[in-house]
Each structure stands twice: as structure tokens, then as C-alpha cells.
Amino acid sequence: MKDIFDECQLGDLKLNSRIVRTGTWETETEEGGFLSPAVYDKYERIAGSGTGLIISEMFVLDRKDRFAPYSANLNYLGFVKEYKMVTDICHNHDVPILGQLAFFYYDDGDNQKAEPNDLTSEGIRKLQAEVIMAAKKFSFAGFDGIQIDMGNNFYLARFINPYFNQRQDNYGGSTENRVRIASEIIKVIKKTMPGFHVSIRINPWDVRKDGMTAEESIRVAKELEKAGADSIQLTARTISYLYDGKEKNPFLVYADELIGSLDIPVILGGSLRDMKSMNDVLNHSEVEFMSMSKPFVAQADFLADWKANGEGESICQSCNNCYSKKTSTCFKYGVNTD
Numbered sequence: 001m002k003d004i005f006d007e008c009q010l011g012d013l014k015l016n017s018r019i020v021r022t023g024t025w026e027t028e029t030e031e032g033g034f035l036s037p038a039v040y041d042k043y044e045r046i047a048g049s050g051t052g053l054i055i056s057e058m059f060v061l062d063r064k065d066r067f068a069p070y071s072a073n074l075n076y077l078g079f080v081k082e083y084k085m086v087t088d089i090c091h092n093h094d095v096p097i098l099g100q101l102a103f104f105y106y107d108d109g110d111n112q113k114a115e116p117n118d119l120t121s122e123g124i125r126k127l128q129a130e131v132i133m134a135a136k137k138f139s140f141a142g143f144d145g146i147q148i149d150m151g152n153n154f155y156l157a158r159f160i161n162p163y164f165n166q167r168q169d170n171y172g173g174s175t176e177n178r179v180r181i182a183s184e185i186i187k188v189i190k191k192t193m194p195g196f197h198v199s200i201r202i203n204p205w206d207v208r209k210d211g212m213t214a215e216e217s218i219r220v221a222k223e224l225e226k227a228g229a230d231s232i233q234l235t236a237r238t239i240s241y242l243y244d245g246k247e248k249n250p251f252l253v254y255a256d257e258l259i260g261s262l263d264i265p266v267i268l269g270g271s272l273r274d275m276k277s278m279n280d281v282l283n284h285s286e287v288e289f290m291s292m293s294k295p296f297v298a299q300a301d302f303l304a305d306w307k308a309n310g311e312g313e314s315i316c317q318s319c320n321n322c323y324s325k326k327t328s329t330c331f332k333y334g335v336n337t338d
């Protein structure tokens with residue numbers, strides 16, 4: 001029987017549980033981008049309560065990016081010093097942490113919002129160099145790896161999606177070509193930074209005509225694995241993986257197929273709220289790793305109670321106000337300190 005609190009391996013990373021605290025922006029920085037004491041406190045509570053892996057909030061490449069006002073900036077003065085304290089907090093609890101990079105727009109030097117089709121070959125090289133530099137910076141700050149967000153509607157999600165990418169060069173057309181921009185990045189990171197975990201967040205599918213299909217996203221994941229990616233995390237807008245005891249929902253069917261097609265681990269998440277149904281999913285599918293975001297916003301250390309009691313349900317009401325307000329404080333419970 002699998003259990004969410006099993007010790008396990010995610011690639012080279014040793015985890016104390018199967019639970020991943022997934023990317024969740026903090027918006028609790030002080031003037032100039034410096035971290036407030038509340039951020040350290042939150043990491044202490046998340047890492048100290050039974051979380052297996054933490055993925056940081058998203059870091060953007062450009063201060064003008066769409067989500068920049070709410071998320072952290074990799075280029076602020078205190079980044080390495082302050083995040084070294086954050087990663088030390090996690091490591092003191094034996095919890096690995098990945099730095100997440102996500103950007104919506106790309107400024108190629110000529111065009112502040114160069115869409116995938118507009119990007120020149122020099123622009124592609126610039127983008128790749130910046131992502132690789134971001135990985136180096138994360139490693140200077142003690143992160144165990146990087147997660148590159150190629151899901152939702154972020155820039156790289158559009159780049160790999162046939163609906164958006166109509167490039168006629170080596171970076172458009174076939175799956176291999178559309179994914180090449182990321183494959184080349186992964187290969188350089190894996191070659192120059194041994195042991196540094198590279199995780200990629202992707203969408204299972206979208207609903208656009210001629211967009212991402214389930215079959216295509218599995219092909220994308222295989223390309224990413226071939227390039228050296230260490231794990232894949234799925235994201236989507238409104239999903240629930242809950243197992244109803246009779247029929248598997250379509251995401252679990254997809255997840256099983258994806259997991260069966262890859263040798264690297266896959267992390268599922270979205271709307272997971274109670275230990276019993278999460279263990280049901282673990283034991284009725286191939287799923288081995290599960291992520292949560294909003295439950296940690298409602299109560300940063302709820303997993304400690306679940307672990308102690310052998311059961312539990314998040315107090316999160318899934319109202320999504322934390323997302324709408326673009327803060328990571330809970331509308332109902334505020335900053336929970338119980």
C-alpha cells in the first residue's frame with residue numbers, strides 16, 4: 001500500500017513524503033524586493049511539517065513581466081544571500097527545494113513582447129542563456145534544482161504548442177522542433193551542473209483547436225526526458241484528480257498513460273484536499289507524487305496534523321481568493337499561526 005507519507009526518491013532527490021508544495025507566489029517581500037520575516041516563517045512551517053519537496057514561488061526573467069509585481073525577482077540585490085537562508089531552512093529539515101522560473105512575455109532586445117513566432121535565432125539564444133543563468137543563480141543560492149514552467153499559458157507553453165508556434169525553422173513544426181528550445185537548455189544545464197535537478201511543468205492538454213492534445217503532450221514529455229529532464233509536473237486550470245471508487249477521471253487515465261510512457265517521475269496536483277482520497281489515488285493509479293498549493297496558503301503546517309492523526313482534510317475552501325488577490329494569504333484564515 002502506498003501512503004502520502006512514504007519516504008521515496010524523485011530522481012536523485014530523497015523525499016520524506018510524496019507531497020510536493022508546488023509553486024505559490026509570496027507577495028510578502030519588503031521594499032526593494034527583500035524578503036519579509038513572514039516568508040522565512042512560512043518556509044520553516046512548510047518544511048518542518050512533513051513536506052517531501054518544495055517548489056519555490058515563480059521567479060520571472062523581467063521586471064515588466066505579467067506576474068512580476070506578485071512574485072520574486074531573481075535579479076534583486078539580496079537574492080543569493082536571502083534565498084540561501086530559505087534553502088538552508090528547507091535543508092535543515094532534509095527537504096529539497098527547486099527554484100521555479102516562469103515568464104509570460106519575452107523581451108528579445110528589439111521587442112519587449114516577442115511572441116514565439118517573432119523570436120529571431122539570436123533571441124532564442126538570448127532566452128536560452130538567460131534560463132541557464134537563472135539555473136546557475138538558483139544553485140548559488142542553494143536550490144537543489146530548477147523547475148522551468150512550460151505550463152498554463154506561459155511563454156514556453158505557447159512556444160511548444162502547435163496552435164501558437166508556426167515557425168518555419170528548426171524551432172517549429174515537429175514536436176522535436178517545438179521542444180528544441182527547451183531541450184537545448186536542459187542539455188546544457190545537465191552537462192554543466194551535474195546533480196542539479198531539472199523539472200518541467202507542462203499542461204496535459206488545452207481546449208484550443210489545433211492546440212495541445214493529450215497525445216502531443218506525452219510526445220512533448222518524452223522529448224524533455226530524452227534531453228535529460230529529471231521530472232515532469234502537470235498543471236491545468238481547473239482539475240480534480242479525486243478517485244471516486246468507480247471510474248477514473250480523465251486526468252488519471254491520462255496520468256497513468258504518461259507515467260507508463262516515461263522513466264522519469266511525474267507529479268500530479270490540483271484540488272487535492274484530504275488524505276484519504278489522496279491515498280486512494282495513490283493506490284488506484286500509477287501516481288507516486290502529488291502536489292498542493294492552496295492548502296499550504298490556508299495553513300502552512302497542516303501536514304503535521306495529518307501525519308500525527310493518520311488522516312486529515314485541509315481547511316482550504318478553494319475559494320481562490322488567494323489567487324485573485326495575488327497574495328499568498330488566505331481570505332478566510334489570514335496568516336494562520338496555529
Ligand SMILES: Cc1cc2nc3c(=O)[nH]c(=O)nc-3n(C[C@H](O)[C@H](O)[C@H](O)COP(=O)(O)O)c2cc1C
Nearest residue numbers: 022023024025057058270271292293294322323327
Ligand atoms: C496564491 C497562488 C499563487 C500561485 N503561484 C504559482 C506560482 O508561483 N507558480 C506556479 O507554477 N503556480 C502557481 N500557482 C498555481 C498552483 O501551483 C497550483 O497549480 C494551483 O493552485 C492548483 O493546485 P491547488 O488546488 O492545490 O491549489 C499559484 C496558485 C495560487 C492559489
